[in-house]
Amino acid sequence: MDECSDRDLVTASCRADRAAYAGLVRRHYNHVFLVCLGVLGNVHDAEDVAQDAMLKGFERIRQLRDGAQFGGWIVAIARNLGINLLRQRKSMAKALGAGEPPAQSHAGTGYEDLRQAVARLPWDLRLPLVMYYFDGQDVKAVADKLEMSTSGVYLKLRTALKELHDLLTTQGETP
């Protein structure tokens, strides 16, 4: 199945071939998950939304005109679902009168501090950061996938690194 192109797998998936779509899941799930993580900021939400996106992709597979575009198409679905979830939560929090979630105590590993700091970044900074550092993509690839200029991605990464540093430093200085 691995040697098949995305276009072949999409064509077979249109005939409700679940094995073919499973091939697409294996090939693209990582990117989809990391985009969801980049938007939402925590692993549990990212797992839920990434699964939802992959299943929606199978349901809507016949709407995809060019099977070779599956990667970008499924990532766009995931990203939109993630952003919608963020908006719903924001409006719900507003309706309930709740503000930003309080910063958690930083007892635990160094990773835990970093996880929390990453989760507190705005999603438009977090997404390129996750794609660059977690997914190991170079700046040009991130720029292509987010439809931004490379200088724009550099700017986001620079800002994200500085904000992360400030967050971690503030946490470290908290008594």
Added chain:
Amino acid sequence: MNRPCPDRQDRLADYLLGALAAGAAKAVQEHLDRCANCRQYLQNLQRQSETLVRLGREIGADMEVRQAKVIEALEDVAPAEAGMSRVFPFIGGYLRTAVAAVLVLGAGITIGRWTGPHPVDVGQLRAELQASVTASLQPVVGESVLAELDQRLQTGLSASDERLRAELGEQVRRDLRVLAAQFAANSERLVDERFADIVQLIEAGRRTDRERVAKALEQITTRTGLGFQTLAARAQEPSAPIQN
């Protein structure tokens, strides 16, 4: 913690990301050689970046388990039917909308032609009139025939004489023939009358149309004639000599 130089923070982050050109990178390096606070800041950013990569690996370690869950959940899902984009995959956006609009318009015109009024078919008109008049006459004639028959049959049933019964029967048949002839004559006459009325209306309409067309033609002829006269007059005028 000692703070880095405020105007150098962006440059240091760009330096770490490899976003600077060679000259700018060299300038940052020279500054780092002189400034301990900025050196410390850069080391922090480097450690933070390395930790981000390790965190990414840790999160990615469970990726196969997550994929397996998705593949398992596929059993409950199936591709939905294709929409317009799949029916017309070779066209998109506005063009698809335009094609759909043309198809709808075409269908509308076809239906309109099927259901719209046709030129007057005299034969059909006459047949329809015949059916209409017959339908309106039948109940009246039928009732009078039944009343007559009833009366005669009552008389016939009360008569004891066989010969009288035969005569009455013969009378009923004769009356029926007369009534049938009257019915036919009446319906024919009424059809002719209504047909004549309609033909008269159609003729009046045509006459009006002909008058309008004649009037329009007269106006066109007058204007065109004047135009030709002017043209002829100008053609007869001697042409001006060509200036060199």
